[in-house]
Amino acid sequence: MKQIAQRVGVSVSTVSLVLNGRDGGRVKPQVARRVREAADAMGYQPNALARSLRTSRTHIVGFISVEVATTPYAGGMIQGAQDALSALGYVLLTVSGDDAQAIDGEVDALRRYGVDGFLYSAMSNRVVDVPRSLTRLPLVLVDATDAAHRFPSIEPDEFRIGYDATTRLIDAGCRRIAYVGCAEPMIAQTGRLEGYRQALVDHGIDVDERLRRDVLNNGPALRAVEELFDAERPDGFFCFNDARAWYVYEAAARRGLAIGDDVSVVGVDNHRVFAETLEPQLTTIELPHYEMGYWAANRLVAWIEGRAINESTWPRTTAVMPLLDTPAPAKVHCTLIEKASVRGARWAARRCPTSAARRDTP
Structure with a gap:
């Protein structure tokens, strides 16, 4: 700091104010700029240990x-x-x-x-x-x-996840929209289910509990989804996460149904494995x-x-x-990543392939 002060022709206290970000209203802007330019030119780096002691x-x-x-x-x-x-x-x-x-x-x-x-x-x-x-x-x-x-806390807006996913399926023309949820008691399960129900109500569609299956994983989950297909014949599925969307893909394939044509599906997570493996690619809501x-x-x-x-x-x-x-809790309104698993989106996806949005870094 002494060397910078000598080079610029100011006091050490002035240099200290500028380099510690406390120059506002105390040091003329043009002087502060000269101090920073000199510090950069001389390779100044603050000593973190010394600063922590002070x-x-x-x-x-x-x-x-x-x-x-x-x-x-x-x-x-x-x-x-x-x-x-x-x-x-x-x-x-x-x-x-x-x-x-x-x-x-x-x-x-x-x-x-x-x-x-x-x-x-x-x-x-x-x-x-x-x-x-x-x-x-x-x-x-x-x-x-x-x-x-x-x-202070932050979390995804679980209600909006369910609402936005279901609304996307309704906009695609689906009317018998199933919810493949999670059998464990979770904030996400409660919020997404409420959003699913509210979206149906707001669009004039009756909430039919027969179209809901809460599952865990593996064989029992797949069999529950297959039974849902056969008993209720949904034309759209909102899935608690991308992993559960796989059961919908598998059950549809076994019945000769095409995802994105005969059946529309929206998941949650934008999980890299499922996002890059499922065909057609899964429309999903990315968790933030x-x-x-x-x-x-x-x-x-x-x-x-x-x-x-x-x-x-x-x-x-x-x-x-x-x-x-x-x-x-602060809530993040999550983003729906449009791919090809929703009716009407496959043609658009073939013409203009999309992938998960990339974020800019500072």
Whole structure:
């Protein structure tokens, strides 16, 4: 800083204000620009250790995942958080645990590193009991919420997922729309089922519970979907996720029915394996894992530093991220990725092939 001050002809305190981002209203803009240009030319890099001793902040964030690291979606969520934190001058440390004791141990380890705050995520959108060890520092929940809404949190808008998927099938001319749901009690199951029902009602279609099957996986799930085909003859299927859409594809093939012509299907996840394997490709709603990680990291830093974040600099993503001051739980309106499994879309897809939307990076 002394060398930069000598080169520009200003005081060391002026250089300190500029390089620490506190020059607004204190240093003339043209002087601040000259300081930054000199710092860049001289290869100035702040000493993170020295800064942490002075500010009592390490600029390290801990990401605690409950089984998330073992899922196909962990990469997007962690990448979103890492991209946001990197732009804000923070480093991300990620650990995983599958029970309260393991999580407490990981939290203690991260606290010894002096982390400034935590991101906490479960394997799927759910209400979580936040470990007491996490409540001593700023905390943001990712793809999860606590019952009392004590902490900022972000999750997919599950109701809109069901509503948008069903509406897409209705727009394609389907009238006997089945729901292949999840037999486990989950926030996603409840929200998507409610959205499915509401879309039918809003479009003047009776809700027929005979068109609903809640399944788990493997043989029993396939047999349940086959029975649904034979008993109710649906012309459209909204599936809880892309994995369950596979049972619809298989059952249709066994009956000589063509997906995208005789039967329309919409899934959820934009799961890479199913998205690249099923033929015709599956129209699906992409879950916003990157967006949730990115938003949560920005919300956490805003809390740690007690300041507003410039949201106008955020990257353009597949789904639009909510504002940081959105009350918990903040919900992301997920994006439908149009492919070829819905009636009328196959011809358009052949003329203009589409793939999952790519996000811009900063």
